[in-house]
Amino acid sequence: MAMSETSNIAELKNVLEVALLTSHEPLSLDDLLRLFAERMERATLRMLLDELKQDWAERTMELVQVASGYRFQAREEYANYLARLNPERQAKYSRAVMETLAIIAYRQPVTRGDIEEIRGVAVNSNVMRQLQERDWIDVVGQREVPGRPSLYATTKHFLDDLNLKSLAELPPMDDFVQSEIKLEL
């Protein structure tokens, strides 16, 4: 059994496929390597994942890579249909939450003081709590100044949730784009 386990490329892809389809979290290369009793090169694994991605190219789900690893997710064109299954929309975050998140994402690691400096208003601890509870930000250290304020950064989970592999994939921040300003009022 163990001898024949890894002999067949189609079967190897099936094992990857079933693991990815049943996992509720993205699976990293290390996770996927553990599926196989015999040692597999990472390059081989990557190749198999590429093939698997191709195999699913015409299907409703696609294999994507995010910060924590690989996962299957519904293709974008079905989002509107799927949304009807859960009519109660995700509650919107306030502008304060989104701006704080943006500052942490683009300027990390930052202290609360840094956030206050940029937004021009005091940081509401409720805002920080919401982001921490969502597991989108966490404390990565302290700045070595009096008071040793906590330094916040975004998590892998944040990138996963936004379908990103790394911070580099965030929308570029324009220093100043006059034409794109959208008045809120």
Add this chain to the structure above:
Amino acid sequence: MIETPLNAKIKGEDFTELPKDLYIPPDALEVYLETFEGPLDLLLYLIRKHNLDILDIPMADLTRQYMVYVEKMRAIKLELAGDYLLMSAMLIEIKSRMLLPKPTEIAEEDDPRAELVRRLMEYEAIKLVAQQLDDMPKVGDGISIASAYYQHISQVKPPEVSLDDLAEAWRNVLKRASHFKHHKVGRSELSVREHMSIILRRLKTDRLLEFTQLFDVVNDGIPKLVVCFLAILELAREGLLRITQQQAFSPIYVQIALDLNHGHE
């Protein structure tokens, strides 16, 4: 404090000559002003609204308009954060520094507005990307993740429960029962088998119960509790119950062993 000169300034302005677009119906005012995320947000709004050049801000105009808003906030007793007043002071300071005669050799960077402009631009950039982040589809809101059912995912391997754990739990039940000194010596049906059925029936609806939930220490006398305990042991012995405990001293859980469901599948 800064309030006195601030008031004087406001009162020095002619309020009847407000630009039309600054007029807000009184009822809407509160909601309207609360939508600003702070003084920088308000300043940016004014700059955009009046098409002011952010790189060459007419400080007198901007300060006057800002003060009008701040004064409106004060008038409707909107809780005015210190941040807004601090900004008023900053604007006035910049304005007054610009009125001072400039030494001719002054460098470009010494423009008293430079720091304000830097902060406004930085805040505006953040505001834009925050909007973009908000618009991006997210897992659970636009992105659906594959999660095909696989039984083992939810099946944490149940830890073994030693006899000692069970005995200890039993002693606790007795201990709690002894607090309720009901020595009802009734002719109640005490057969172990009957209790086995009662327990199974309860577990059919509740699926998973904490060990102590199976005992009604308030109403049942000790004989009945003993029978109940024996019934649990008997059910476990016959493989009808699964008794699990996550770790030492944590609650013990009782549920129906899976083989029972064979008949249904």
